[in-house]
Amino acid sequence: MANDHHHHDHDHSELSDTQLRVRALETVLTEKGYVDPAALDLLIETYEKKVGPRNGARVVARAWANPAYRARLLKDATPAIGELGYAGRQGEHIVAVENTPTLHNMVVCTLCSCYPWPVLGLPPVWYKSAPYRSRAVADPRGVLKDFGVTLPASTKIRVWDSTSEIRYLVVPMRPAGTDGWTEERLADLVTRDSMIGTGLPKSPKDLA
Amino acid sequence: MNGPQDLGGMDGFGPVEPEPNEPVFHDDWEKRAFALTLAMGMPGGWNIDQSRFARENRSPAEYWSMSYYQIWFAALERMLKERALVTDDEVVAGHSLHKPKPVPRVLSPGDVLKVLHRGGPTERPTNTKPAFKPGNAVRAKNINPPTHTRLPRYVRGHVGTVDRVIGFHVFPDSNATGAGENPQWLYTVRFEGRELWGPDGDPTSQVSVDAWESYLTPAD
Amino acid sequence: MNGAADMGGMDGFGPVVQERNEPVFHAGWEGVSFALNMVTGVARLWNLDAFRFKRESIPPPEYVNLSYYGLWTRTLELMMLEYGVATPAEIEAGRAIAPFKKAPRAVTAAECADMVRCGSPYNRPAPSPALFKVGDKVRAKNMHPKAHTRLPRYVRGHVGEVVRIVGCHVFPDSNASNLGEDPHWLYTVRFDGRELWGEQSDPTVRVCIEAWEPYLEPV
Amino acid sequence: MQLRTRALQTILTEKGYIEQAAIDELIETYEKKIGPRNGAQVVAKAWTDPKFRKWLFEDGTAAIGSLGFGGRSGNHLVALENTPHVHNMVVCTLCSCYPWAVLGLPPLWYKSAPYRSRTVADPRGVLRDFGVALPKDTEIRVWDSTAELRYMVVPMRPAGTDGWTEDKLVELVTRDSMIGTGFAKSPKDLR
Numbered sequence: 100m101a102n103d104h105h106h107h108d109h110d111h112s113e114l115s116d117t118q119l120r121v122r123a124l125e126t127v128l129t130e131k132g133y134v135d136p137a138a139l140d141l142l143i144e145t146y147e148k149k150v151g152p153r154n155g156a157r158v159v160a161r162a163w164a165n166p167a168y169r170a171r172l173l174k175d176a177t178p179a180i181g182e183l184g185y186a187g188r189q190g191e192h193i194v195a196v197e198n199t200p201t202l203h204n205m206v207v208c209t210l211c212s213c214y215p216w217p218v219l220g221l222p223p224v225w226y227k228s229a230p231y232r233s234r235a236v237a238d239p240r241g242v243l244k245d246f247g248v249t250l251p252a253s254t255k256i257r258v259w260d261s262t263s264e265i266r267y268l269v270v271p272m273r274p275a276g277t278d279g280w281t282e283e284r285l286a287d288l289v290t291r292d293s294m295i296g297t298g299l300p301k302s303p304k305d306l307a
Numbered sequence: 308m309n310g311p312q313d314l315g316g317m318d319g320f321g322p323v324e325p326e327p328n329e330p331v332f333h334d335d336w337e338k339r340a341f342a343l344t345l346a347m348g349m350p351g352g353w354n355i356d357q358s359r360f361a362r363e364n365r366s367p368a369e370y371w372s373m374s375y376y377q378i379w380f381a382a383l384e385r386m387l388k389e390r391a392l393v394t395d396d397e398v399v400a401g402h403s404l405h406k407p408k409p410v411p412r413v414l415s416p417g418d419v420l421k422v423l424h425r426g427g428p429t430e431r432p433t434n435t436k437p438a439f440k441p442g443n444a445v446r447a448k449n450i451n452p453p454t455h456t457r458l459p460r461y462v463r464g465h466v467g468t469v470d471r472v473i474g475f476h477v478f479p480d481s482n483a484t485g486a487g488e489n490p491q492w493l494y495t496v497r498f499e500g501r502e503l504w505g506p507d508g509d510p511t512s513q514v515s516v517d518a519w520e521s522y523l524t525p526a527d
Numbered sequence: 528m529n530g531a532a533d534m535g536g537m538d539g540f541g542p543v544v545q546e547r548n549e550p551v552f553h554a555g556w557e558g559v560s561f562a563l564n565m566v567t568g569v570a571r572l573w574n575l576d577a578f579r580f581k582r583e584s585i586p587p588p589e590y591v592n593l594s595y596y597g598l599w600t601r602t603l604e605l606m607m608l609e610y611g612v613a614t615p616a617e618i619e620a621g622r623a624i625a626p627f628k629k630a631p632r633a634v635t636a637a638e639c640a641d642m643v644r645c646g647s648p649y650n651r652p653a654p655s656p657a658l659f660k661v662g663d664k665v666r667a668k669n670m671h672p673k674a675h676t677r678l679p680r681y682v683r684g685h686v687g688e689v690v691r692i693v694g695c696h697v698f699p700d701s702n703a704s705n706l707g708e709d710p711h712w713l714y715t716v717r718f719d720g721r722e723l724w725g726e727q728s729d730p731t732v733r734v735c736i737e738a739w740e741p742y743l744e745p746v
Numbered sequence: 747m748q749l750r751t752r753a754l755q756t757i758l759t760e761k762g763y764i765e766q767a768a769i770d771e772l773i774e775t776y777e778k779k780i781g782p783r784n785g786a787q788v789v790a791k792a793w794t795d796p797k798f799r800k801w802l803f804e805d806g807t808a809a810i811g812s813l814g815f816g817g818r819s820g821n822h823l824v825a826l827e828n829t830p831h832v833h834n835m836v837v838c839t840l841c842s843c844y845p846w847a848v849l850g851l852p853p854l855w856y857k858s859a860p861y862r863s864r865t866v867a868d869p870r871g872v873l874r875d876f877g878v879a880l881p882k883d884t885e886i887r888v889w890d891s892t893a894e895l896r897y898m899v900v901p902m903r904p905a906g907t908d909g910w911t912e913d914k915l916v917e918l919v920t921r922d923s924m925i926g927t928g929f930a931k932s933p934k935d936l937r
Contacts (some may be wrong), residue, residue, distance in 0.1 A: 102324050117336055117340075117377055117380065117400075118334070118335075118336040119386075120380070120381055120398070121336040121339050121340050122336070122339070122401070123398055123399075123400075123401035124343065124380075124383070124384065124387075124398060125339055125343055126354070126401050126402060126403075127329070127393055127397045127398065127401065127403050128343065128347065128387075128393065128427065130403035130415065131392075131393075131403045131407035132401060132407055133347065133350045133351075133392065133407065133410060133413060134343065134346045134347060134350070134413065134414065135346075135413060135414065135415055135416060137416040138414045138415060138416045138418070139339065139343065139346055139348055140341075140342075140416075140421075141416050141419045142341070142342040142345050142346050142419055142423075143332075143338045143339075143341070145419070145420070145423065146341070147330060147331045147332065147436060147469075151331075153412075182490040184427070186421045186424055187426040188345075188422075188423045188424075188425075188427065189426065190426065191427060191429065191430075192428070192430065192473070192474070193425040193426040194471075194495075198393070198442060199339035202495060208312070209314050209315035209365070209459050209461075210312050210313060210314075210359075210363075210373070210457060210459060211312060211362065213360055220331065221331055221341075223325065223326065223329045224326060224329060224375065225324060225325045225326065228320075228323065228324075228376045229314055229317075229320040229371060230320040230321050230322060230323045230324070231319070231323045232314040232315065233314040233315065233316065233317040233320050234320070234323070236315045236316060236461060236503070236514050237315070237316045237500075237503075237504055237508070238386040238397070238461075238462070238509065239509065239512050240509055240511075240512070242323055245322045245323040245324070245325075246323070246325060253354075253509070253511070254511065254512065255511050255512075256509070256511055256512045256514065257497075257512075257513045257514075257515065258512065258513065258514045259314065259514075259515045260457070260459065260514060260515065260516045261517070262457040262459065262516045262517045262518070263429075263457060263473070263476060263493055263517035263518075263519075264428075264429040264476065264477075265473060265477075265493075265495070265517050287427050292325075297323075297325075300510075
């Protein structure tokens with residue numbers, strides 16, 4: 100049975116094989132002058148160190164603290180997010196969707212892995228995985244259970260399948276007991292998952 | 308295409324397993340594969356819809372067994388070979404064996420941040436008016452093109468409500484085959500969970516997709 | 528369930544590849560895998576629908592990468608575990624580990640020959656008259672049960688015509704979950720290819736499926 | 747897989763569920779005895795005997811049973827008639843249902859993902875993989891075996907076979923012609 104699959108050895112040899120192939124291709128492309136290795140390093144550094152969910156957290160915190168900003172964000176998110184300096188690739192057209200006590204939003208890309216890079220960075224593996232992509236649209240409550248999140252039975256769940264170049268950012272509900280907090284302090288409550296809709300923001304006692 | 312990428316509503320893949328403190332990349336080769344894909348966009352000259360089609364247009368046996376960046380890398384190899392920017396013998400040798408083909412531009416380190424910041428907007432100018440407005444009932448057409456499309460199988464044939472007119476955007480179905488941008492009005496369409504999944508659906512759930520005008524027919 | 532088994536209309540699997548002078552079995556173990564599944568069927572350790580449900584529940588990446596009889600063997604392992612015929616340690620060791628419960632008796636070669644000759648008919652006495660008649664227009668329901676069903680995704684929501692009343696048959700959706708045979712009327716329903724695949728598709732194609740009454744609604 | 751299959755065989759034997767003889771009997775039956783030759787006899791008889799032909803299309807199980815074929819994967823048989831205007835094809839999109847009683851066990855391609863996925867959506871494309879081209883206006887009826895009904899196709903009788911005996915006609919009936927992915931052979935193919 101040539102097709103037989105033994106996941107352990109398979110994955111292992113596949114990985115080292117991929118490693119070699121990636122290295123080979125990078126060498127070829129560099130030698131041909133199609134890519135500049137310094138540009139590659141800068142791309143990696145940007146997404147590994149600079150662009151991440153901290154950006155989105157600042158956007159959410161500002162929306163919590165500043166009603167005028169919140170209104171701008173919900174009306175037209177791309178320029179509102181741009182005010183904080185976040186823009187560009189995989190975030191050319193951003194829509195912010197707001198959670199309320201009766202409505203919970205969740206974002207998925209069933210067809211590939213669309214995700215708002217400028218505000219959340221690159222997506223985690225689970226977001227790109229077949230279990231999440233297959234189930235989020237048909238059984239969002241079941242998926243939330245995998246994340247340990249239970250919503251009231253009456254809460255409406257709205258799933259946004261990112262099928263175009265629009266990227267969605269969930270604005271979670273502001274936790275209770277945060278009156279008078281500064282934006283900076285509020286940003287610490289905003290988790291990545293709460294901006295995808297698979298989690299809720301932290302509460303003040305989680306920070307203590 | 309009704310390929311392995313069109314996962315919405317499939318059963319059997321098991322639970323979602325979030326990884327605590329997940330790193331951005333799991334291995335050095337993932338970083339390189341990611342950066343190579345981004346950096347080759349400019350000299351390679353392909354568009355995002357062509358990249359997506361290169362990723363999804365493979366056997367489910369292969370697609371469902373590969374990791375995320377393995378799929379990216381396989382698509383990059385395919386697009387480079389299709390355009391003869393790299394040849395099989397070069398991939399095997401791990402070195403350039405033939406003269407490079409002329410390319411429009413190479414991404415320089417100085418350009419990286421500018422290019423990322425600019426992104427690739429897909430909105431286009433128009434004098435036309437959208438055929439639908441928010442609140443209209445629309446039916447997603449039953450189309451099954453063998454090539455790239457962004458209308459998932461699970462909404463086809465179903466009736467939803469236009470929620471938002473997004474704008475006039477590049478049409479991926481034609482852009483992916485090199486047949487031009489053919490921009491169209493793009494809408495957010497909301498479907499009730501019960502409409503999509505029948506009595507097995509969660510009555511409190513709704514699903515939105517972004518749908519181009521040619522995916523839709525009036526359902527009023 | 529909308530598992531990997533439900534392949535109708537999927538793209539990407541490539542051309543149909545035929546093998547010249549294909550043998551019935553490609554290796555000795557394939558014949559054994561086949562025979563083991565027949566014998567465990569005769570022994571009534573589980574029903575066919577439950578076996579099919581287990582097979583299609585295998586995660587899609589594994590399902591599409593196993594060979595045909597590889598899938599049978601894998602399913603048999605899972606069924607033996609679920610129905611307490613073997614323990615994980617026994618499967619691992621490849622032998623029975625004492626103490627174990629012996630089967631009341633073994634299936635004999637004669638019983639197997641009988642099964643080959645007589646099969647196992649699935650028609651049952653009808654509890655009520657058939658709801659539909661030949662020529663009726665019916666819609667396949669838009670249903671997405673998590674358990675076994677024999678209504679393929681590609682017909683759901685679509686309108687077809689009853690072309691034959693087959694009889695009253697064991698209902699797999701119930702039988703697979705060991706909820707009883709719950710027999711229902713079974714129909715052959717014909718769909719126009721364009722109804723299933725859209726206006727651009729081949730107008731000369733018709734597709735027929737068998738559908739139990741609970742899969743259908745009048746149009 | 748060989749080891750894993752043998753392991754299950756050992757466990758079931760040691761626990762007394764099965765006898766080696768039963769396994770041998772089954773393998774022998776489907777490897778040597780039951781095969782497309784059975785179906786070919788059904789088709790040849792339908793070509794030569796109008797009464798049988800009528801019976802076959804009215805009640806496939808009974809007519810086929812009269813030749814001694816039936817039982818496992820053949821309790822509910824339906825014969826489908828190809829004509830100059832209608833071509834029938836059989837598939838099982840959900841698993842691998844197949845009329846064992848008349849055709850034996852299915853070939854690999856019948857059970858493969860390409861055949862199962864494409865036949866219901868693009869039967870002409872699948873036929874092309876078999877080197878078969880039908881006239882553009884021929885209606886193609888695909889039968890997806892979703893229940894315990896099993897289908898066999900009765901291909902069109904080839905020209906130039908007037909007066910042939912059943913035995914001689916049997917030689918023309920291929921397995922694929924009874925699934926609908928091929929035609930019966932023509933007399934010149936036999937030479």
